[in-house]
Amino acid sequence: MGIKWNEFFVTGDPLIFASQIGIALTLVGALAGLTYFKKWNYLWSEWFTTVDHKKIGIMYILLGVVMFLRGGIDGLMMKGQTAVPENDFLNAQHYNEVFTTHGVIMILFVAMPLLIGLMNFVIPLQIGARDVAFPQLNALSFWLTVSGAALFNISFIIGGSPDAGWTSYFPLAGKEFSPGIGNNFYAVALQIAGAGTLMTGINFVVTVLKMRTKGMTLMKMPMFTWTSFITSIIIVASFPIFTVALALMTFDRTFGTHFFTISGGGMDMLWANLFWLWGHPEVYIVVLPAFGMLSDIISTFARKTLYGYKSMVISIVMISVLSMLVWVHHFFTMGNSAGVNSFFSITTMAIAIPTGVKVFNWLFTMRKGRIKFTTAMLWALAFVPNFVIGGVTGVMLAMAAADYQYHNTLFLVAHFHYVLIPGVVFPIFAGLYFWWPKMFGYMLNEKIGKWHFWLFVVGFNVTFMPMFFLGLDGAVRRAYTYSAETGFGPLMMISAVGSVILAAGFAALVYNIYWSARHADRNIGNDPWDARTLEWATATPVQHYNFASLPEVTKLDAFWHMKKNNELQPLTEDEVEEVHLPSNTWIPIYMGVVFGISGFLLVFEWTIAAGVAALGILAGLAFRSFDYDEGFHVHKDEVFETESKWRKGANKGVKNHVS
Amino acid sequence: MDKHSNSFPISHVIGFFMSLVLTFGAAWIALQSSLSMKAVMWIIGTLAVVQAGIQLYMFMHINEGDDKVTNNINIIYSAFIAVVIVAGSIWVMTSGHSH
Numbered sequence: 008m009g010i011k012w013n014e015f016f017v018t019g020d021p022l023i024f025a026s027q028i029g030i031a032l033t034l035v036g037a038l039a040g041l042t043y044f045k046k047w048n049y050l051w052s053e054w055f056t057t058v059d060h061k062k063i064g065i066m067y068i069l070l071g072v073v074m075f076l077r078g079g080i081d082g083l084m085m086k087g088q089t090a091v092p093e094n095d096f097l098n099a100q101h102y103n104e105v106f107t108t109h110g111v112i113m114i115l116f117v118a119m120p121l122l123i124g125l126m127n128f129v130i131p132l133q134i135g136a137r138d139v140a141f142p143q144l145n146a147l148s149f150w151l152t153v154s155g156a157a158l159f160n161i162s163f164i165i166g167g168s169p170d171a172g173w174t175s176y177f178p179l180a181g182k183e184f185s186p187g188i189g190n191n192f193y194a195v196a197l198q199i200a201g202a203g204t205l206m207t208g209i210n211f212v213v214t215v216l217k218m219r220t221k222g223m224t225l226m227k228m229p230m231f232t233w234t235s236f237i238t239s240i241i242i243v244a245s246f247p248i249f250t251v252a253l254a255l256m257t258f259d260r261t262f263g264t265h266f267f268t269i270s271g272g273g274m275d276m277l278w279a280n281l282f283w284l285w286g287h288p289e290v291y292i293v294v295l296p297a298f299g300m301l302s303d304i305i306s307t308f309a310r311k312t313l314y315g316y317k318s319m320v321i322s323i324v325m326i327s328v329l330s331m332l333v334w335v336h337h338f339f340t341m342g343n344s345a346g347v348n349s350f351f352s353i354t355t356m357a358i359a360i361p362t363g364v365k366v367f368n369w370l371f372t373m374r375k376g377r378i379k380f381t382t383a384m385l386w387a388l389a390f391v392p393n394f395v396i397g398g399v400t401g402v403m404l405a406m407a408a409a410d411y412q413y414h415n416t417l418f419l420v421a422h423f424h425y426v427l428i429p430g431v432v433f434p435i436f437a438g439l440y441f442w443w444p445k446m447f448g449y450m451l452n453e454k455i456g457k458w459h460f461w462l463f464v465v466g467f468n469v470t471f472m473p474m475f476f477l478g479l480d481g482a483v484r485r486a487y488t489y490s491a492e493t494g495f496g497p498l499m500m501i502s503a504v505g506s507v508i509l510a511a512g513f514a515a516l517v518y519n520i521y522w523s524a525r526h527a528d529r530n531i532g533n534d535p536w537d538a539r540t541l542e543w544a545t546a547t548p549v550q551h552y553n554f555a556s557l558p559e560v561t562k563l564d565a566f567w568h569m570k571k572n573n574e575l576q577p578l579t580e581d582e583v584e585e586v587h588l589p590s591n592t593w594i595p596i597y598m599g600v601v602f603g604i605s606g607f608l609l610v611f612e613w614t615i616a617a618g619v620a621a622l623g624i625l626a627g628l629a630f631r632s633f634d635y636d637e638g639f640h641v642h643k644d645e646v647f648e649t650e651s652k653w654r655k656g657a658n659k660g661v662k663n664h665v666s
Numbered sequence: 667m668d669k670h671s672n673s674f675p676i677s678h679v680i681g682f683f684m685s686l687v688l689t690f691g692a693a694w695i696a697l698q699s700s701l702s703m704k705a706v707m708w709i710i711g712t713l714a715v716v717q718a719g720i721q722l723y724m725f726m727h728i729n730e731g732d733d734k735v736t737n738n739i740n741i742i743y744s745a746f747i748a749v750v751i752v753a754g755s756i757w758v759m760t761s762g763h764s765h
């Protein structure tokens with residue numbers, strides 16, 4: 008309670024005022040445009056209510072790209088502020104808010120949606136299925152993610168942003184030291200989005216276990232499917248911890264409990280402990296699917312089967328166990344016993360072993376391969392050296408004694424950006440270039456792609472390499488300014504210039520999407536990269552029912568062998584069957600909206616109103632229970648027509664796109 | 667499932683009696699013995715875990731059907747996670763001076 012109306016909108020900061028106006032105008036413009044061009048119906052029936060895993064995947068990717076813009080602007084603002092000593096572009100409070108929202112958004116609303124989006128699009132196709140195991144649940148996951156992201160993002164214009172870091176440690180994040188409602192946004196928005204992610208995890212575990220096509224045993228699954236599977240297991244294992252921790256945080260902040268406040272007999276360190284029990288596995292959740300994509304992309308463009316498939320599988324299974332055993336390395340310096348620190352130091356170094364195995368497997372896959380230097384492959388190649396820098400500095404940080412020197416400095420910030428950007432963002436870019444033709448029926452332009460690549464990779468290194476040295480010189484993280492005497496100025500300036508190059512790289516991607524949508528060649532066939540896995544055995548863009556008849560698999564790299572044995576024949580009329588698909592539904596988007604509304608009310612601590620709004624959630628559940636829709640059938644003739652159209656023309660008159 | 671329907675459900679009967687023994691044993695230890703509180707907690711806690719195992723293996727058919735391997739891995743992994751979270755947190759939070 009006690010929220011004053013005059014504090015509802017954030018006022019008094021010209022930057023924020025400008026964005027408020029900008030957002031209002033964009034919103035009005037978008038709504039007017041949609042109404043004018045009569046697009047509402049199309050959006051509603053084709054996208055908002057869809058349960059098709061491919062469309063849901065594309066919407067996830069759109070969310071991730073938009074959030075990348077937001078998180079990237081936060082990053083640039085911080086770099087602008089620290090470019091010169093004693094700068095007053097952002098004050099201390101504003102800087103705190105910006106690094107907090109940057110960290111949360113980049114991890115939870117950029118990395119996760121982009122990866123889950125690609126997983127959604129690709130995994131059912133790779134295992135020869137028509138959809139995920141629970142299509143409607145999948146849509147619910149997506150809309151809860153959107154709901155959480157929207158709630159988190161409005162914090163900076165309505166109510167005030169969270170400002171206690173993406174880790175939001177107690178006691179700082181408690182009511183006593185953060186009395187505003189900013190941190191409620193953190194607790195509630197992440198709770199809603201987290202519920203969505205947890206459901207995605209469950210969905211993909213079941214999908215991979217139950218929906219594989221005939222003959223695809225676990226050891227014949229493409230590597231991206233394997234890593235997504237293990238990722239989903241880690242999601243199911245670790246997200247509930249975050250759910251509980253956030254719920255306790257909400258209780259502490261809103262209802263006056265004392266789980267994490269020392270004054271009432273709570274333990275502030277318990278928050279850090281629970282946060283990282285989730286937070287470290289989260290790092291592997293974002294990095295594993297990325298590794299899987301790289302494996303598939305590298306083996307496609309090296310034109311060889313992945314080297315050491317079995318050892319690859321063993322290493323990711325080992326990671327799923329070890330990733331739960333290292334969390335304390337995030338707070339070595341907070342007063343643990345020597346025994347605890349030694350144990351977690353050793354487990355942390357141990358996890359470098361399976362990761363190292365994977366790097367060598369990629370190198371051996373490329374050895375003696377006839378490598379094709381497409382943009383997707385360039386990202387995969389750049390990944391190796393850059394990620395190794397992140398990994399090696401990680402092993403440095405893993406030594407508990409040495410960490411007392413590095414902890415909370417820009418050395419750490421440089422380290423995790425060297426892990427997250429080459430380890431997650433590069434592979435996502437690789438994946439976008441690689442699967443774009445399957446999603447939209449045209450390729451992203453390779454020439455603009457090279458610009459994107461070089462600007463981004465150079466910009467990235469110029470931005471973050473100086474931070475290692477700044478950190479070793481004693482520059483602390485999360486500090487909004489520094490004096491000229493520290494001598495940090497020149498390196499900080501170089502780093503800021505780097506971030507502008509980085510931003511130019513991202514702009515090149517956005518331009519590439521625009522350019523390719525307008526001008527790219529549409530006649531590219533179903534397999535423009537000469538690829539190896541089943542998703543390429545479908546039409547381009549993929550027909551809505553995925554496969555007319557479910558393929559049968561006998562070997563790893565199934566599609567490669569199909570092509571070799573010339574099995575991709577036009578279907579005969581009697582091979583075609585009716586296809587059964589799930590119908591669209593309004594319930595998931597409705598649930599996203601009511602979760603958003605009652606979350607918003609809870610953020611403002613209007614608990615009764617929030618409770619009333621939550622009745623809407625129960626109503627949604629009730630509707631779902633009485634929903635007897637059995638889906639619909641795609642008629643034989645339609646399937647036959649679609650199939651013969653693309654199969655006859657397949658690869659006729661198609662220009663060769665890779666050389 | 668089929669192979670069980672005709673023969674005498676011996677594993678169910680064993681499971682049933684073992685459940686009875688474990689339940690009454692736990693009750694007896696808690697109510698009638700003069701062991702220390704700590705010892706009682708440890709003993710009935712252990713009995714509860716054994717009981718859970720019996721339920722899973724003798725009544726819930728975790729070792730049968732197509733999914734038996736998956737189910738077993740699932741249970742073992744969940745037990746591992748639970749132990750790590752609970753025992754790990756207790757160890758970390760109580761052994762240093764951070765609490």
Ligand code: HEM
Binds near residue numbers: 083484
């Ligand atoms: C696009 C270019 C990026 C730039 C210019 C950038 C820059 C920065 C800067 C300047 C900081 C704060 C340093 C300080 O403590 O003062 C920071 C923190 C952080 N960044 Fe980035 N970053 C970028 C991309 C990313 C990406 C892609 C991720 C994750 C996927 C990420 C995750 C984080 C996290 C988790 C923090 C810590 C926030 C906190 O201290 O609570 N960043 N970044």
Ligand SMILES: [Cu+2]
Binds near residue numbers: 290
């Ligand atoms: Cu970690």
